Every structure is written in structure tokens, then in C-alpha cells.
Amino acid sequence: MSDRKQQLEKKEKDYHQSLLMEKQVLDEFHKPYDIMRKPQLDTMNEGSLSEKVKQYFQNLNVIKQTNMVLIQIRL
Known part of the structure; x- marks a missing residue:
């Protein structure tokens, strides 16, 4: 019984x-999208324009990489 x-x-x-x-796994998967969805008010008020542009392209690359992974999963 105990077995x-x-x-x-x-x-x-x-x-x-x-x-x-x-x-x-799901949390890791959704992280890039959450970063893009959240309003980044603290970073919008400070920092130079070039930093904002750099951050924008970094976020874009993260989303692109995530989409590539999604495509590979579907295949």
C-alpha cells in the first residue's frame, strides 16, 4: 500500500x-514581448537620442530572434 x-x-x-x-520556458519566451509592451517612462526622460535608438534596435533584434525561433518551431 505504501509503495x-x-x-x-x-x-x-x-x-x-x-x-x-x-x-x-514560457516566461523566457514572452520576455522580449513584455519588454516592448511596457512603457519605459524612466528611460524616455533621460539619456541621449543615440541611446534610445540603440535600445530600440536591440529590442527589434530580440523580437526578430524570437520570431525566427517561432518559425523554426513551426517547421
Whole structure:
């Protein structure tokens, strides 16, 4: 009886662990989009124009890389 209970507990623990890992992957996946979505008021008020342009292109590259990964996943 206790063997069966231990097996069930292990299965449940493994399941929760896999859910946690899946959530981490999804969080990583959505990070570039969240960066672009959030208004960056603190950076808009300070810093030179060239820094803003540099940040814009960095964000653009992150989104481009994410889209490439999405395309590879679909293929």
C-alpha cells in the first residue's frame, strides 16, 4: 500500500516539476514581448537620442530572434 502511495506522490511531484519547467520556458519566451509592451517612462526622460535608438534596435533584434525561433518551431 505504501509503495503505491509513494509512486503516486512521485508522479504528482514529477508532474508539478514539469509544469514549473514549462512555465519557466514560457516566461523566457514572452520576455522580449513584455519588454516592448511596457512603457519605459524612466528611460524616455533621460539619456541621449543615440541611446534610445540603440535600445530600440536591440529590442527589434530580440523580437526578430524570437520570431525566427517561432518559425523554426513551426517547421
